[in-house]
Amino acid sequence: MLAQQLVNGLTLGSTYALVALGFTLVFGILGMINFAHGEIFMLGAYMALLLVTVGKLGIFWALIGGMVGAAILGMLIERVSFRPLRKVSILAPLISTIGLSIFLRSLAQIVFGAESTRFPVNIKTEFYQVGPFQISLLQIIILAISFGLMSVFQVFIQKTKVGKAMRATSESLYTAGLLGIPVDRIILLSFAVASALGGVAGVLVGLNFNAISPLMGKMVGLKGLTIIILGGMGNITGAMVGGLFLGFVEVLSVGYLTSSYRDAVAFALMFLVLLIRPTGLFGRVAK
Amino acid sequence: MRPLLEVRQVSKVFGGLKALDQVSLGVAEGEIFGLIGPNGAGKTTLFNLISRALPVSSGSVFFGGEDISRLPDYRICQMGIARTYQNIRLFGKMTVVENVMLGQHSRTRAGLGSILLRLPRERAENASARKTAEHWLDFFHLSGKRGDKASSLAYGEERRLEMARALASEPSLLLLDEPSAGMNPQEVRELNELILKIRDRGKTILVIEHNMKVIMDICDRIAVLDFGQKIAEGPPAAVRTDFRVIEAYLGKEA
Amino acid sequence: MFDAYTSQVLTFIGINSILALSLYITALAGQLSVGHAAFMGIGAYTSALLMAKLGWPFFLTTACGAVAGGFFGFCIGLPTLRLKDLYLAIATLAFNIIWVVMVMNIEAFGGALGIFNVPKVTNNWIVYLSLGVLLLSFYRLQDSRMGRAFRAIEEDEDAARAMGVNAVYYKVYAFTLGAFLAAYAGALYAHFVTFISPHDFEVDRSIEILLFVVLGGGQTFIGPVVGAVLLTLAPEVLRFLAEYRLLVYGLMFVVIMLIRHEGLIEEDTISWKRWSRWLRREGDASPP
Numbered sequence: 019m020l021a022q023q024l025v026n027g028l029t030l031g032s033t034y035a036l037v038a039l040g041f042t043l044v045f046g047i048l049g050m051i052n053f054a055h056g057e058i059f060m061l062g063a064y065m066a067l068l069l070v071t072v073g074k075l076g077i078f079w080a081l082i083g084g085m086v087g088a089a090i091l092g093m094l095i096e097r098v099s100f101r102p103l104r105k106v107s108i109l110a111p112l113i114s115t116i117g118l119s120i121f122l123r124s125l126a127q128i129v130f131g132a133e134s135t136r137f138p139v140n141i142k143t144e145f146y147q148v149g150p151f152q153i154s155l156l157q158i159i160i161l162a163i164s165f166g167l168m169s170v171f172q173v174f175i176q177k178t179k180v181g182k183a184m185r186a187t188s189e190s191l192y193t194a195g196l197l198g199i200p201v202d203r204i205i206l207l208s209f210a211v212a213s214a215l216g217g218v219a220g221v222l223v224g225l226n227f228n229a230i231s232p233l234m235g236k237m238v239g240l241k242g243l244t245i246i247i248l249g250g251m252g253n254i255t256g257a258m259v260g261g262l263f264l265g266f267v268e269v270l271s272v273g274y275l276t277s278s279y280r281d282a283v284a285f286a287l288m289f290l291v292l293l294i295r296p297t298g299l300f301g302r303v304a305k
Numbered sequence: 306m307r308p309l310l311e312v313r314q315v316s317k318v319f320g321g322l323k324a325l326d327q328v329s330l331g332v333a334e335g336e337i338f339g340l341i342g343p344n345g346a347g348k349t350t351l352f353n354l355i356s357r358a359l360p361v362s363s364g365s366v367f368f369g370g371e372d373i374s375r376l377p378d379y380r381i382c383q384m385g386i387a388r389t390y391q392n393i394r395l396f397g398k399m400t401v402v403e404n405v406m407l408g409q410h411s412r413t414r415a416g417l418g419s420i421l422l423r424l425p426r427e428r429a430e431n432a433s434a435r436k437t438a439e440h441w442l443d444f445f446h447l448s449g450k451r452g453d454k455a456s457s458l459a460y461g462e463e464r465r466l467e468m469a470r471a472l473a474s475e476p477s478l479l480l481l482d483e484p485s486a487g488m489n490p491q492e493v494r495e496l497n498e499l500i501l502k503i504r505d506r507g508k509t510i511l512v513i514e515h516n517m518k519v520i521m522d523i524c525d526r527i528a529v530l531d532f533g534q535k536i537a538e539g540p541p542a543a544v545r546t547d548f549r550v551i552e553a554y555l556g557k558e559a
Numbered sequence: 560m561f562d563a564y565t566s567q568v569l570t571f572i573g574i575n576s577i578l579a580l581s582l583y584i585t586a587l588a589g590q591l592s593v594g595h596a597a598f599m600g601i602g603a604y605t606s607a608l609l610m611a612k613l614g615w616p617f618f619l620t621t622a623c624g625a626v627a628g629g630f631f632g633f634c635i636g637l638p639t640l641r642l643k644d645l646y647l648a649i650a651t652l653a654f655n656i657i658w659v660v661m662v663m664n665i666e667a668f669g670g671a672l673g674i675f676n677v678p679k680v681t682n683n684w685i686v687y688l689s690l691g692v693l694l695l696s697f698y699r700l701q702d703s704r705m706g707r708a709f710r711a712i713e714e715d716e717d718a719a720r721a722m723g724v725n726a727v728y729y730k731v732y733a734f735t736l737g738a739f740l741a742a743y744a745g746a747l748y749a750h751f752v753t754f755i756s757p758h759d760f761e762v763d764r765s766i767e768i769l770l771f772v773v774l775g776g777g778q779t780f781i782g783p784v785v786g787a788v789l790l791t792l793a794p795e796v797l798r799f800l801a802e803y804r805l806l807v808y809g810l811m812f813v814v815i816m817l818i819r820h821e822g823l824i825e826e827d828t829i830s831w832k833r834w835s836r837w838l839r840r841e842g843d844a845s846p847p
Contacts, residue, residue, distance in 0.1 A: 051645065103816055108644060109591075110820040113773050116766060117812025124805035240656070240762070243649060282660035285653040292650045293638050356721050382723030394718040396711050398778075407707050411723030417732075420703040421696050431703065474723060 021150040023269050029157045029226060031265020032164035036219035037238055038245035038257035039171065040212035046188035046252035047208050048104055053115035054095055055216055056239020057122035060232060062088035062217025063137070063224040064130060070138060077139060081163070081221050088217020089210040096209040101202070119239070126232035134231035137224040160222045167218060168258055171211075175254065184208055188252065237281065244288040307370060309334040309509050310355070310386075310478055315364035317350055317533075324350045326533040327364070332478070337500065337510045339520045339541070342530035343553055348513045349391055351530070352480050355511075356388050357381050368478070383411040387471035388480035391513075393463050397456030401447060401466055404455050405438035408473030412437075434473075441469040445499070460487055465499075472503065479503065481512040485519050497523050521545070529553065566683060570751055572791045573686035574744050579771035579783035580693055581740030586777055587706075588733035589713035590636075591644065593765050594651030595741045597658040598628040600760030602742025603749035604668055607677045610750075617680040621746040628742020629735050636734030640727060655762050662757045673756025674749075681751035689743070690784075697780035709733055741768075774815060776822025785824050 037059055044052050052058075066084035069075045075083070099114035144155045175181035187194040187204045195201045223238070224230040245264050249256025264284055271283050308331030317325040325347045332338045340348050353359045355366055357378040365374040368384055376384070387408070396404050413434055415427040442448045445465040450458065458466060464484060471479060481500075485493050493516060500523055504510055514520050520527055521541050529537040529544060531553040537544050544550055561569065578599065585592050606624035609615050615623075639650050663671045700706040708729050711719035720726050749755050767790070775786020793811075797804045 049645075098813060099816070103820065106820055109773070110816045112645075113770070113820075114813050114816040116770075117809045117816070119809070121806055121809030121813070124802075124809065128802055128806070240652070244653070247646075247649060279660060279664065282657050285656045285660075289650055289653040289657065292642060292646060292653070358717060358721065377725075378720045379723050379725045382721060388721055390718070394715050396714045396718070398714055399707070399710055403707055403710075406704075407711050407719070407722055407724070410704055410708060413704050415704055417705060420705055421699055423699060427703070434704070470722065 022152055024266070025151050025153050025157060027266035027269035028262065029160050029265070030269055031262035032161055032168075033219045033222045033226065033261075034238075034241065034245060034265050035168065035258045035261025036164055036215045036222070037242040038249065038261040039168070039254065040216040040219075041242045042246045042249075042252055042254060042257040043184075043208050043212040043215075045246060046254075047184065047191070047205055048100065048111075050100070050104065050108065050111050051115075051243065052092075052095065052099075052209075052212075053112060053239065054099075054119040054122060055212070055242060056235030056237075057119045057126075058088050058091055058095075058213045058235075059216045059220040059223075059238055060126060060230070060235030061091060061122065061220070062213075063220035063230040063234070064126060064232075065217070066221040066224065067135065067137060067230060077225075081218060084217045084221040085214040088220070089214040092209040092213020092216070093206055095213075096206055100205070100209075119235070123232055123235065130232060132232060134229045134234075137228050137230055139225050139228070156225060160226055163218070163222060167215065171215070172254075174211075180204075180207065241284055244284045247288045248291050306333065308332055309336075309369060310511065311367040312351070312355070313365050313367065315351070315354060315366065316362045317347070317354060317359065318362040324533050325354070325530075328530070328533070328535050329364075330528050330535065330538060332509060332511055334477075334509050335504065335507070336525045337504055337512065337523050339524035339527035340511065340513045340530065341515070341520060341527055345532075346530040346553075347533040348530055349482055350533075352388060352482055352511075352513065355381075355480060356386060379411075382474050382476070385475070385477040386480065387474045387476035387478075389464075389467045389471055389482055389484060391482040391486065393467055395455045395458075395463060395467055395470075397454065399455055400452055401455055401458070402435070402438050402442065402451040404466055405441055405469045405473045406434050408441075408470040409434035409437055410474075412475055437473055437475075438469075441472050444472075444502075445469045461492060464488075468499075472508075476508065478509045478511065481510060483513055483515065485514060485516040488516075490518070493518050568791070568795060569683055570681065570686055572788050573683065573690050574748050574751070575768075575771060575787040575791045576690050576784045577686075577693060577744040577747070578741060578768050579775065579787040580697065580780065581737045581744060582768050582772050583697075583737075583777065583780060583783040584740065585733050585737035586772060587713060588709040588730050589716065590730060590734055591648045591769075592651040592734070592737065593648045593762070593769055594635075594653075594655035594658075595737065595768050596760040596762065596764035597655040598632055598738040598741035599745035599748065599764065600658065600662065600755075600757070601631055601738075602628045602745030603755050603760070604662065604674070604745075605742070606746035607674050607749045607755060608668070610678060611674070611676075617678075617750065621743065621750075624746035624749075625739050625743035628745065629739035632735040632738020632742075633731060635738070636731045640730055652762060652765070655760075655765050659757045659761050669756070671757065673754060673758075675754050677749050677753045677755065679750060679753050681747045686747060689747070693740070694780065694784070701780075705729070770812065772822070774812075774822055776824035776828075778821065778826050779824055779828075782822050782824035786822065789823075 040055055041051065044050065062084040065087035066080035069080045069083040070077070095115065095118060099118060100111050103110040103114060146153055175185060183199045183204050186197065186199060187201055191201055241264065245260040246257055248263065249260025267283060268280055271280050310332040312328060312330050314327045314329055315325055316323065316327055328351065340351070342348055354361050357373070357376060361374050365372050367373065368386060373381060373384060396407065413430045415430050419427040439448065442451055445468060447462060447465060447469060450462065455466060468484070485496050488496060497519060500510060512519065524541050526539060527541050527544055528535055529550050536549045536553060537547045578595065582592060582595050602624035605627040606620040609620040609623055635654055639647055642650055662668050708719065708724045711724055712726050712729055716726050771786035771790055772783045774790060775784065776782030793808065794804060797807055800807055
């Protein structure tokens, strides 16, 4: 039983990690939170759903579609909420994205209805036994994609020229500009990458629970926030570890505590961490 | 005669960096004492330690015979030490007169109750604080600007406002951090006169400066810091010719 | 005097104005709270329960509700002193969520269903009298050492401390006062709507209160009230939009941030000098 829970926790946690990465990328570069990130996650799932149901495309294309659609959405948000406002005040982009999240959520509710929808996935419900662990084919796929993306991302951010430019910009926007890095474009790209990760996570979560709803972004958005606090704002490893950790904690607490406390656990942890180590467990001081 | 301010063997360490190394000095009451040294020598750090913006790593600071090295920061102003900043830290959104009245905070006591009920004690206190503020605004020729936002002031006016705010707290010791920065020679002369007038009011002044006109013309004694250590102390004329000081500023001969 | 519907809207405007001011006072000292709904809930539940279980009179239960809120405000405000800006906002958000979950799980408080049949005592006289007192208080606070201390801390805490302001004391004070006022508003709310549940005090509500201040402008104490008035009326006015209401609501904030991010009311907006200069067409005067 515990073994099963661990697998479930890992699966859930890997999707959380993707969401957290998105948050932490934006925070690392701008020192701000995109409150609409949860809605990007949600809309990524819906875009994939449309591709599968209306477009009659396979899961693979649905994932790509979700990623690309989310990336585009993310870039739009950067143009509307961050580019014009980030120099003006710290609060303004925050409020703007809060407004956007309300807008996007109700848009989804109008277009897709407020109920949750099944995610039609034609993946065989096969189970494999790996030692004491029982894992389904679906879970394998999810884990493969999440960890695959995280690895690709790590390579991207560490080894490629663009990735290094992103890291430089997140160290110091000003200095990066002086060094000739096209800061505005890097920021836009960061939003695209962050949102793509969020969108994919949405699709994966939809697959995992076989249900998506317009409201799924809200809680996930808030949890993403807790993860980056726990793991350290702006810290990539912290976001990934934090996401996995939260996945485990949640699954275990549902199993061993009443499910209604599940949400509170994450936030209680976050509150404690904020009190003890305001920059998060791995974090560095934000700008 | 016991000095008003006594810095005893004070050191400050940041991580691996020793910003101040066993610095000792004494400032007598009524003195104008100058603190000079190359950039990064630790002068502003010393101010930060005296005003308790930072804790000392070792050593102690005595003021009026009392050890102030472990007091909470807001108590320092209450004890009678006020400071200005190298890069001017005014409350830009507040008006000029409000900035100076803020200086009177530690000399007033009214709490929420007496404020809301407009008790006579609060009204009198507030009026007196305003009077003190007006007095110092007048001294610094800022009265005309009293209702303006502090952020709208010209650079020279900002410097004077910061000093007015500090003086409104009725300090016995005034810490001035590079007050002449950005001033032309005429302005520096006016500044010197102002500082002398402030001393005539019974204040003691410790001033960090790079401008030799200020140092030579008005300082009674000066100390020189270099790499966190005090390398010379004495009357300006004597220190100026001290070879160690010249070396510190110009670099050692190859 | 007014018909039932108008009277009800007026009551909500009044209560929301008090809530807006409760957030304003903590923001005045530089602390952004996105968890004020929890304090509102504490006041609401305390007052409702004291009346239901102990039969205490309205003024006593309301007072206790407010004090309970203040107490929790103190408990949260003190440990979170070190947190700045975004971190404090997130911490208060976390507190809000945790509070809701806890209350949902306590049967004695009605659990997830909440409390029914709370006696209806609140009326517009009480609400507007309270609001009037509050507004007068804020006016008095402006030209006072406490008001200046708050504003100095908000602008430059270190410089304020160097000038003798006990920042710790004032920050906790501002936070406690804010929680106290929010709880008071919560008690008034409970005895007006007669049915409260944890869902009334979720993060959505905290964000709503934040939006009052952001829309109306956080530079003066009039701003938050204006924001509360407009945003309370908005759903009524936008009723014709039916299910598109929230779309417009959300979009509104995006637009406002782009056009006038400081909020509607700036200091200039309520200054006699600016208005009279514009009316007299002096110099290059423009409308505030």
